[in-house]
Amino acid sequence: MASSAKALWPSVEDRERERREKREAVLHAAVRSFNEKGFHATSLDDVANALNVTKPTIYHYFANKDEILFECVRRGLDSIRHAAEAVESEGGGGLERLRRLMRDYAIIMTRDFGMCVTRTADHELSGDSRAKFRALKREIDQTVRRVVEQGMADGSIAGGDPRLVTFTLTGALNWIAHWYDPRGALGAEDVADAAVATLVGGLAPRRLQGER
Amino acid sequence: MASSAKALWPSVEDRERERREKREAVLHAAVRSFNEKGFHATSLDDVANALNVTKPTIYHYFANKDEILFECVRRGLDSIRHAAEAVESEGGGGLERLRRLMRDYAIIMTRDFGMCVTRTADHELSGDSRAKFRALKREIDQTVRRVVEQGMADGSIAGGDPRLVTFTLTGALNWIAHWYDPRGALGAEDVADAAVATLVGGLAPRRLQGER
DNA sequence: ACAGTCATTTACTAGCGAGTATATGGATTA
């Protein structure tokens, strides 16, 4: 079959796929460095070295540094958006939906591209990409807010200003990207479940079912 | 009295005070630019221009750009630390204390130096200042965590991992610095009260006192 | 065999911005 031959005589599709994979490899090397050292402190020579190539090779796959950062955050934002849309299309009351959404959101925040989203400030992107970045974030915010509103409407979520409630929730979740350490004892799921429990239950203890 | 004469024949103390005030003025111009455009995108020429002076004047008050950023975050962190320590020294149960602390914390996050704290990533500071920055943040984290633990111990706060609960709370509060707009309709207190209400009460609605 | 395309290299440009050397003039002290 083709797969054994492809190393020596790759087909057109093989080469297209390889190009995409190399592009992704650049993004992965870049996002790790961005998360570790920050966007400005990461030179494209750094990224190139991490991949054992030279800088012009990177420019063969991307127009400029901006585009690299944007593609990183886009991947993170797309994951969140897909999670949010999945939740909207499934059933359940507002709180139930929001709970699932927050859990998925939290887990994405423990991963490279997710971390990159909240560690990247708007002003690190320039011009067009910045506008797109903002638009994507706004879109997600609005989806989350709709779920919150739905929950308030069906009575499964306590009343309040949906905008402020949404910011409070996403703030707590976004912040995971600033402290989570994949090498630590806690898995992403542990962190996600704990965050959801605190946000849903609140700090004040709830009486048990039978209690007065 | 001295104040009328001081403009023409300033005393030694007057001149010391003026020096301190000019230092603070530099910090204020700097922090505004840092918050608006980011640390790297802010050149010291920008800061100097905002004050109608030139760059060497700034170096007359600060050793380097690093020191300027550090002094900015230190002011923000000091405010939070004072709020945290004040709460610890006052009375009240764990939840009551934490509620006050979170409110103060939130309000600080709407102000210039507070915003700067959470918008500044560790790696923007170098060497010594970075270590101090981390240490100050850790100290605050531990104080908050102690209050959380106290509340869990006295039963006023629901059980859970104090570390994760603290991160969830401070995350929500830190994030205020990323979206709060002082020119908007909401005052800092409105935002603070809303955030505290959501975090204390949780998303799930609570039954009223008499309800089954 | 040939013209073209692709991936990658070496070697460069160009601009920005942190930080400095040095000058100036006004006030302070001796």
Place this chain on the structure above:
DNA sequence: TAATCCATATACTCGCTAGTAAATGACTGT
């Protein structure tokens, strides 16, 4: 009135890094 200090300015250096020009060699399709 000389020596000194303080705040500020002008005019510079130097390093870093984004981005580019041009070459090379492998492979492709004709």
